[in-house]
Amino acid sequence: CGLEPNKIIKYKTILDEALASCVEKPRKCIIFQRRNVEVCDLVADLDIDWEDALYNADPHPCVPVESNHPLYILYTSGTTGQPKGVVRTTGGHLAALTWTMKTVYNMSDDDVWWTASDMGWVVGHSYMCYGPLCSGITSVMYEGKPDRTPHPGQYFRIIQEHKVNAMFTAPTALRVIKRADPLLKIGRQYSPKSLRVLFVAGEHCDQETKLWATKAFGAPVLNHWWQTETGYPVTAMCVGLGLPLTLPKYSTGLPIPGYDVRVVREDGVECEPGELGHITIKLP
Structure with a gap:
């Protein structure tokens, strides 16, 4: 149940x-x-x-597989409402995840990482399970809500209790905490001082929520963009490569190594700065 x-x-x-x-x-x-x-x-x-x-059960040794062996199938509906199974291969995906843990998120094996997500979402697969654990990084797993299980101070309590250094969650979770405890009467009972940075993704993060969370958690909030089909970030501020812990308003960072991201018109011509269009991705 x-x-x-x-x-x-x-x-x-x-x-x-x-x-x-x-x-x-x-x-x-x-x-x-x-x-x-x-x-x-x-x-x-x-x-x-x-x-x-x-x-x-009897213990079983690890089974070696070739690089393109299917790792898992994760279903996403996108904007169509029709489930599509995304097949992830083993070698390339695990190599990319361990690389991003160091370069995008700036984590090392003596850090504590917490992705406040669930395993049914690609974020849970990539950054609760495979990414941190394959990198030898402690991964906190929390089964509960941002509030009501039992109160909206849970995120702050977990950060303090487990000395979390970096966290990944969705803007909606931050909005839930803000709505339930806007003045941090419960949140202030705990100290999130171990937290260096808070990453968000999955949806638009409005500036009001971002500024509130920055103050509430005492750490910079960095938005980045990716989706189920990619399995890991497409654009981000690669903190582990020395990029700053600041972002312009509404930005989700820069294309990470491995992605050539362009915005084009219906006819395929690249858009001018500030012009709306279709996001396209190809290899550099």
Whole structure:
């Protein structure tokens, strides 16, 4: 099941209904039970309890694969509303993620990194799991909301408790905290002094939220741009390469090495500065 501040979401029921409409059925489903909340009924010969599987499992060595071996498929709808599966390859993706942890985010293996996201989003895959862990960097994983689990001081508490040096979240999360605790009556109970920089992405970050968060967390807020299809940043201020911790208003930084980003008109001609157009990306 899933936990929301005011309700329990019965994921197992949703899963069973989805499988009933599938033409191709899975051979097995591994189910993680939240025994302190609710235990669901398992389907005989199909469902396996996670704890039982873990208890009975034998250790297995790492399996070497070639560079283009598929790492995972992550679905995104974009603006079409139709799910599209993005296939990520193993070698190039992991090389890019470890490179960005050092060059874009300026992290080293004695730092503490926190991506306040979830594993269902590309940010969770790239920068909760693969990026920091493949770089030997401590990665904080938080299962909860910016507020109401139990209060809007959670981000500040986690930064203080785990001595987080850099954080990545979405502007919406900052707006939630700002709305719930605008004067930081709860947030000020904790000290985020270990935080060097706060990265945001995934949507537009308005200046009011950015300025509030800069003051609230005592660290510069850097917006950068990328999407599920890319797997890691397209534009950013590469702090690890010596770029400053400041950005012009509304900027998401510069194209990182590996991307040639242009804005073009309908006929493919490059736009003038300040002119709206279509974003195009190609190799340098």
